[in-house]
Amino acid sequence: MAKAVPPKPPRKIAVIMAGGRGTRFWPRSRTARPKQFLAMVGQESLLHQTVTRLDGHFRPEDIFILTTEELAAETRRLLPMLPADNILVEPEGRNTAPCLALALVAIEQRLPDGGVMVVLSADSWIGDREKFLADLDTAVTHAAEKRDLVTFGIRPTYPETGYGYIETEGEGEVLGVTAFREKPTYEKAVEYLESGRHFWNAGMFVWTLKELRAEFLRHSPEMLAPLDDWVAAGARADQLPQAYRRLPKLSIDYALMEKSDRVAVVPAQFRWSDVGSWPAVVEFHEADGAGNVVIGDAILIETHNCAIFGGQRLVAATGISDLIVVDEPDALLICRKDRAQDVKLIVDKLKSLGREDLL
Amino acid sequence: MAKAVPPKPPRKIAVIMAGGRGTRFWPRSRTARPKQFLAMVGQESLLHQTVTRLDGHFRPEDIFILTTEELAAETRRLLPMLPADNILVEPEGRNTAPCLALALVAIEQRLPDGGVMVVLSADSWIGDREKFLADLDTAVTHAAEKRDLVTFGIRPTYPETGYGYIETEGEGEVLGVTAFREKPTYEKAVEYLESGRHFWNAGMFVWTLKELRAEFLRHSPEMLAPLDDWVAAGARADQLPQAYRRLPKLSIDYALMEKSDRVAVVPAQFRWSDVGSWPAVVEFHEADGAGNVVIGDAILIETHNCAIFGGQRLVAATGISDLIVVDEPDALLICRKDRAQDVKLIVDKLKSLGREDLL
Numbered sequence: 001m002a003k004a005v006p007p008k009p010p011r012k013i014a015v016i017m018a019g020g021r022g023t024r025f026w027p028r029s030r031t032a033r034p035k036q037f038l039a040m041v042g043q044e045s046l047l048h049q050t051v052t053r054l055d056g057h058f059r060p061e062d063i064f065i066l067t068t069e070e071l072a073a074e075t076r077r078l079l080p081m082l083p084a085d086n087i088l089v090e091p092e093g094r095n096t097a098p099c100l101a102l103a104l105v106a107i108e109q110r111l112p113d114g115g116v117m118v119v120l121s122a123d124s125w126i127g128d129r130e131k132f133l134a135d136l137d138t139a140v141t142h143a144a145e146k147r148d149l150v151t152f153g154i155r156p157t158y159p160e161t162g163y164g165y166i167e168t169e170g171e172g173e174v175l176g177v178t179a180f181r182e183k184p185t186y187e188k189a190v191e192y193l194e195s196g197r198h199f200w201n202a203g204m205f206v207w208t209l210k211e212l213r214a215e216f217l218r219h220s221p222e223m224l225a226p227l228d229d230w231v232a233a234g235a236r237a238d239q240l241p242q243a244y245r246r247l248p249k250l251s252i253d254y255a256l257m258e259k260s261d262r263v264a265v266v267p268a269q270f271r272w273s274d275v276g277s278w279p280a281v282v283e284f285h286e287a288d289g290a291g292n293v294v295i296g297d298a299i300l301i302e303t304h305n306c307a308i309f310g311g312q313r314l315v316a317a318t319g320i321s322d323l324i325v326v327d328e329p330d331a332l333l334i335c336r337k338d339r340a341q342d343v344k345l346i347v348d349k350l351k352s353l354g355r356e357d358l359l
Numbered sequence: 360m361a362k363a364v365p366p367k368p369p370r371k372i373a374v375i376m377a378g379g380r381g382t383r384f385w386p387r388s389r390t391a392r393p394k395q396f397l398a399m400v401g402q403e404s405l406l407h408q409t410v411t412r413l414d415g416h417f418r419p420e421d422i423f424i425l426t427t428e429e430l431a432a433e434t435r436r437l438l439p440m441l442p443a444d445n446i447l448v449e450p451e452g453r454n455t456a457p458c459l460a461l462a463l464v465a466i467e468q469r470l471p472d473g474g475v476m477v478v479l480s481a482d483s484w485i486g487d488r489e490k491f492l493a494d495l496d497t498a499v500t501h502a503a504e505k506r507d508l509v510t511f512g513i514r515p516t517y518p519e520t521g522y523g524y525i526e527t528e529g530e531g532e533v534l535g536v537t538a539f540r541e542k543p544t545y546e547k548a549v550e551y552l553e554s555g556r557h558f559w560n561a562g563m564f565v566w567t568l569k570e571l572r573a574e575f576l577r578h579s580p581e582m583l584a585p586l587d588d589w590v591a592a593g594a595r596a597d598q599l600p601q602a603y604r605r606l607p608k609l610s611i612d613y614a615l616m617e618k619s620d621r622v623a624v625v626p627a628q629f630r631w632s633d634v635g636s637w638p639a640v641v642e643f644h645e646a647d648g649a650g651n652v653v654i655g656d657a658i659l660i661e662t663h664n665c666a667i668f669g670g671q672r673l674v675a676a677t678g679i680s681d682l683i684v685v686d687e688p689d690a691l692l693i694c695r696k697d698r699a700q701d702v703k704l705i706v707d708k709l710k711s712l713g714r715e716d717l718l
Contacts, residue, residue: 026675302698325693332686332691334679334693342677349660
């Protein structure tokens with residue numbers, strides 16, 4: 001009798017979402033130089049780290065980047081290890097559901113026999129590479145066998161009020177989802193922190209191409225129809241913008257995950273940060289005895305709990321505390337550590353003043 | 360009978376003390392670019408303003424600048440209206456008494472028939488030009504007629520604890536001096552402010568060459584002897600450093616003014632500022648509705664009572680208050696408005712680190 005041949009492991013491909021704007025890390029990030037291009041944490045850019053983290057687990061030809069027209073050339077330049085035509089271009093930013101619908105139809109062309117899509121974010125930081133890859137395998141196996149839409153849940157470490165939460169049930173490596181919870185009040189965030197059943201949504205997904213299509217058709221058919229028409233008409237690049245413009249600007253969470261009844265959560269063993277603002281970057285560095293984080297050339301006197309992101313120049317400060325200073329060749333930012341979100345206000349102001357040179 | 364011929368007005372010459380270091384206005388001022396070279400207030404440098412203020416009242420050949428070796432070339436360059444050899448060079452900084460002793464012997468060479476020396480400071484600001492010139496005339500006339508050492512007294516406008524005070528007696532355009540008071544406590548400064556008899560010492564003097572010599576010989580002969588020897592030996596430039604090094608490093612106040620019994624004070628009608636620190640410069644500018652003074656390109660959000668001295672770059676700030684920001688091409692300073700004196704600590708630190716490039 002012939003030995004049972006173990007099933008071939010599913011073909012898996014990675015899709016890294018790398019659009020993004022440069023708002024929260026201004027003045028270091030710009031429209032043409034968004035966060036994922038910056039070496040915010042570590043020696044290489046976040047985008048580069050996201051790709052190299054997959055070394056040995058994904059073949060280069062199976063790693064795709066989804067980005068915008070404006071960023072495509074720089075993205076190809078930063079990722080010479082990938083085939084140039086693995087850099088997929090979305091005609092405009094229309095939130096994440098259209099983006100993933102486009103990724104789906106593009107990958108379907110390349111993988112007519114199907115496979116598992118692993119969706120990652122270009123501008124997050126992930127620690128514990130081995131644990132991450134193990135969790136990925138868990139998710140891929142589950143998605144292939146159970147045909148669920150799998151997402152990773154990050155166990156909260158503090159009562160964050162700026163993220164949505166996923167409420168889960170069950171035990172083990174893969175959990176069921178009972179609800180998606182919107183950004184909570186502080187009190188609710190404390191509850192979620194303590195419940196043991198609530199996780200931050202890291203915006204990373206694992207699903208088979210087949211199931212993604214099925215769930216789109218079931219819950220959000222308008223997200224696929226224009227793209228299927230486009231493919232049927234020859235998938236011409238010059239016709240994509242028009243088709244894409246017809247897709248509703250929705251997040252994948254809203255368009256799909258919150259409606260589907262086949263969502264599963266793999267609680268992450270790995271560490272994660274969305275590196276969402278300057279204070280988050282500060283967390284990655286060791287502060288000195290006065291609570292200051294200093295990158296670059298600085299002299300600080302009677303200065304406490306500051307983060308100095310120096311550039312070419314000496315930054316000298318006396319008698320200040322709780323400030324973030326970012327020194328770039330054409331702009332300087334000084335802001336209170338606990339008001340880092342106000343950087344957006346500066347970017348808005350620059351826009352309203354027509355200061356394209358600084359955006 | 361022949362009409363009485365009115366006495367010829369005394370020959371008057373101006374000596375502008377323009378040595379100075381760059382400490383308190385770092386990072387804008389540097390060792391080779393001290394405060395008087397900067398246009399801190401107004402379009403021209405303070406040194407330039409000091410000279411042009413005398414237009415029409417002193418002939419260019421009667422205006423002398425006393426500066427250091429290091430600053431001489433730049434000083435000549437900044438003051439093309441003066442004869443190059445009116446820029447007198449002191450071999451090293453040894454405080455103000457040696458400096459004025461040197462000025463005395465140098466001017467005696469040029470004015471063998473005597474005259475009145477008007478000593479001014481290169482790095483102060485003076486308003487009300489006509490009032491200033493009128494007060495100068497009062498002082499010159501008094502010095503010529505009464506042979507007193509005349510100084511200008513600035514009527515205090517607030518209880519300054521960082522200046523010495525002159526205590527006076529009498530009434531009128533010229534007052535007598537009862538005492539020199541050292542830098543007071545705050546309470547004493549308030550007393551002085553309210554007494555009506557106490558004035559800030561602006562470091563400007565008017566005296567005849569003859570009387571200055573007589574008073575030096577009377578109270579501080581060691582300040583003149585080495586220089587007289589030097590002149591007697593031919594007044595050779597290469598021999599000056601050695602002679603100069605023998606002069607005690609004392610202020611003119613300590614060496615002479617506080618000992619002399621022929622000191623007079625002309626209460627100033629003009630406005631004056633020693634522009635002694637960044638906050639003093641802030642006073643010269645109009646603050647906006649949020650209390651901010653902004654020079655250059657800045658975007659300020661929820662920012663109050665700050666002074667932004669921008670350079671080439673955009674300075675963006677959110678949520679800060681009571682700070683001074685000085686942006687120079689190679690260095691940035693951020694300091695609390697009420698801790699501006701700490702800039703000196705930064706300069707000291709730079710010295711101890713051997714950072715000559717930034718000094």
